[in-house]
Amino acid sequence: MPALDTKAILEGRRPGRHSVGLTVGIVISVLCMLLMLGYLLLGGVTGSGTAGVLGFVISFVAAIVPVSILIPLILLLDRLEPEPGSMLLFAFLWGAGVAVLVSIVLNTLGMEVYAIPTFGADWGSYVSAAVGAPLVEESSKGIALLILLFRHRHEIDSYTDGVIYAAMVATGFAFIENISYFLQSLADQGFAGLAFTFVLRGVISPFGHPIYTAMIGIGVAHAAINRGGSRFLAPVAGWFAAVLLHALWNGSTIFGYYGLGVAYVALFFVLVAIIIIAVQDRRRQVAAIAYYLPPYVATGLVAPADIQMLSSIGGRRRAREWARRNAGSRGRRAMQDYQLAATELALLHQRLDRGVARPQWWHRRDSFLALMHVAREAFAGRAAQPLHPSWAPQSTDSGFLNRADFAHVIERAQQQRQTE
Structure with a gap:
């Protein structure tokens, strides 16, 4: 893949x-x-x-x-x-x-x-x-x-x-x-x-x-x-x-x-x-995050604590530091990618609701979701049980989607971008 x-x-x-x-x-x-x-x-x-x-x-x-x-x-x-x-x-x-x-x-x-x-x-x-x-x-x-x-x-x-x-x-x-x-x-x-x-x-x-x-x-x-x-x-x-x-x-x-x-x-x-x-x-961006991301909790890509973390600069900084301790520099970059993709996802929905987004922008949602999944998989890691913050998955069977479950979205995101 x-x-x-x-x-x-x-x-x-x-x-x-x-x-x-x-x-x-x-x-x-x-x-x-x-x-x-x-x-x-x-x-x-x-x-x-x-x-x-x-x-x-x-x-x-x-x-x-x-x-x-x-x-x-x-x-x-x-x-x-x-x-x-x-x-x-x-x-x-x-x-x-x-x-x-x-x-x-x-x-x-x-x-x-x-x-x-x-x-x-x-x-x-x-x-x-x-x-x-x-x-x-x-x-x-x-x-x-x-x-x-x-x-x-x-x-x-x-x-x-x-x-x-x-x-x-x-x-x-x-x-x-x-x-x-x-x-x-x-x-x-x-x-x-x-x-x-x-x-x-x-x-x-x-x-x-x-x-x-x-x-x-x-x-x-x-x-x-x-x-x-x-x-x-x-x-x-x-x-x-x-x-x-x-x-x-x-x-x-x-x-x-x-x-x-x-x-x-x-x-x-x-x-x-x-x-x-x-x-x-x-403030409007924070409100968009709080309004548009909760429906994605069911996918396992967003947790309620994630929304709180994404709503402040301090929370984002602490999350990146945790990711660095848990998965090294790669984990920190992945957490940053996750934060940016989640924010872009919320702002995309906001523009769609306003009616100012072009129809072809809708496929960007799948691209953001694919990036959030891959990033989450990277920064969560497999170790560091004592380092788990409230927004991190607590175990491998915590209900989060596996890469195989999300493969079709990742594949479709790549195909749509390559055929534009």
């Missing part, structure tokens, strides 16, 4: 294959990012190579600092149902590659061709930053979210998912943009200028871009998880909100520190609202 392709089941793709579209998107994004890095290294921002290779390296390292803080914080929002690493990578690279490249070309054209000839050098630069840049940059970042909506809608289960993908795109964008700002400051004002810009962009306002683009993510998520006419308007409304927040921050510079303070407070309240949305989404 062929082994189950765990990642394929959890990501909703064919076993042994990767998404061609996602792979192409990653490759194109990497090429665009390398092009941008080469442009910055050769002095494309400063107008000459005055910053030098050392300046580029310093700016590059400085730009990594906020990224290394932001990404873990972003991923903390959705620990019950983590998003696939390949899609998160695509989102980040799109922001760091395609979105930045498109933005620098269009922003430069807009400023040189329209803003400066129309408003003069000083006001033209301000109009370009306060109006043109938000329009261009949020559009270029938002395209990635539309791609995910149309190509990987099944992975967007909540508003938090939309926020996570949007924040990853924006973090990638801010990474390259920060390098350019740091290089410019270093070239113009030396290390003092670099230090000031780093504090402003890396310490005081690192959440700027993620907050703006999160509005588009929320709109895209609404379109993915709801029915009705509002789902067509939600991404557009999210884009408008992103542009307005971005314009508020960029435009506030003309009012000095007072303007920046007002904009900062406004963005802080938006951030609080996003956190509240994430908390509410987690």
Whole structure:
């Protein structure tokens, strides 16, 4: 019997294959990012190579600092149902590659061709930053979210998912943009200028871009998880909100520190609202687990204590630690697979009840059940009688299905995935 392709089941793709579209998107994004890095290294921002290779390296390292803080914080929002690493990578690279490249070309054209000839050098630069840049940059970042909506809608289960993908795109964008700002400051004002810009962009306002683009993510998520006419308007409304927040921050510079303070407070309240949305989404996910998994108790794949374990981060962590003690690293991985498959199963039922799941998604249920069975068989093991927690089978004759009893579901899951 062929082994189950765990990642394929959890990501909703064919076993042994990767998404061609996602792979192409990653490759194109990497090429665009390398092009941008080469442009910055050769002095494309400063107008000459005055910053030098050392300046580029310093700016590059400085730009990594906020990224290394932001990404873990972003991923903390959705620990019950983590998003696939390949899609998160695509989102980040799109922001760091395609979105930045498109933005620098269009922003430069807009400023040189329209803003400066129309408003003069000083006001033209301000109009370009306060109006043109938000329009261009949020559009270029938002395209990635539309791609995910149309190509990987099944992975967007909540508003938090939309926020996570949007924040990853924006973090990638801010990474390259920060390098350019740091290089410019270093070239113009030396290390003092670099230090000031780093504090402003890396310490005081690192959440700027993620907050703006999160509005588009929320709109895209609404379109993915709801029915009705509002789902067509939600991404557009999210884009408008992103542009307005971005314009508020960029435009506030003309009012000095007072303007920046007002904009900062406004963005802080938006951030609080996003956190509240994430908390509410987690509660809805826990409610889905409690509502949709009990009918599967009769199969032996779910016990009442499992539902309690799956409903908290602490419970999941303790279960993985028990599985590690009972069956080693393989058992820990199996427990993690079980937790993810069970969560995906509950969220699939939730989407089916909402009427937003496509008919062909129904076969994913059997794939999740097959993975849960194989994972449970792996982490339960045969020993460690004193290590049994309340959610583990107490003996081999505890009523849990044997692999032979479940073979037809495993076989059918593989056949359905291979013939799609």
